[in-house]
Amino acid sequence: MIGFTFGFGSILILLVAVLIASSVRIFREYERGVVFMLGRFWKVKGPGLVLIIPVVQQAVRMDLRTVVFDVPTQDVITRDNVSVKVNAVVYFRVVDPEKAVIQVARYFEATSQLSQTTLRAVLGKHDLDQLLSEREQLNTDIQKVLDAQTDAWGIKVSIVEIKHVDINETMIRAIARQAEAERERRAKVIHAEGELQASRQLLEAAQTLARQPQAMQLRYLQTLTTIAADKNSTIVFPLPIDLVSAVMERFNKPSA
Secondary structure (H helix, E strand, C coil), X not given: CHHHHHHHHHXXXXXXXXXXXXXXXXXXXXXXXXXXXXXXXXXXXXCEEEECCCCCEXXXXXXXXXXXXXXXXXXXXXXXXXXXXXXXXXXXXXXXXXXXXXXXXXXXXXXXXXXXXXXXXXHCCCCXXXXXXCHHHHHHHHHHHXXXXXXXXXXXXXXXXXXXXXXXXXXXXXXXXXXXXXXXXXXHHHHHHHHHHHHHHHHHHHHHHHHCHHHXXXXXXXXXXXXXXXXXXXXXXXXXXXXXXXXXXXXXXXXX
């Protein structure tokens, strides 16, 4: 009788220990427990020590740390009908454990699939030039679209970064030819603008010299000085009519 009592007491103590052990949950600082009471949501508990009533309550452990997801390479057709391969990386985390458990079955898989479709949809609205030169703006656009759609799941998408944009060799050569043509166009425009500015300056100089005959003579003498500096050249130049007329008048003037 004593042995039976001792055995029953041991079993009872063992059952109590098992119940206590099954009712104790320890959640780390970055974890939360979504507790259900008889199948209905009760509250979010943690971090630290949390007691759960066995059978009556169930707890789902949620990790609140930022998750880094590498979006697989996607085939994207840009707005100007260029086929490119793009992959990206997405940073997101759970901000509302209740929604992440109740509103979506597998939040990680759902966010992954949504990231792939959003990447193709957003980039498909832009030209190839924008895809290559406005990457920061495209990152922001994708992040805003994803964050708006995952808000109902209690997910916060904080960062989206486009990693690689792969273009086939034919398109690379076409881009190189386009860039070369653009450089030639700019060079011609700059040269034409320089010619226009020079012609305007020459016109202004000609108008100034026409209004001031003395300035014309000074300019003529300055030109002669410049030419005379080259001793190895023989230069024939005409004398100004005004200068010759002045000299002839002085010689022809009768003496008093």
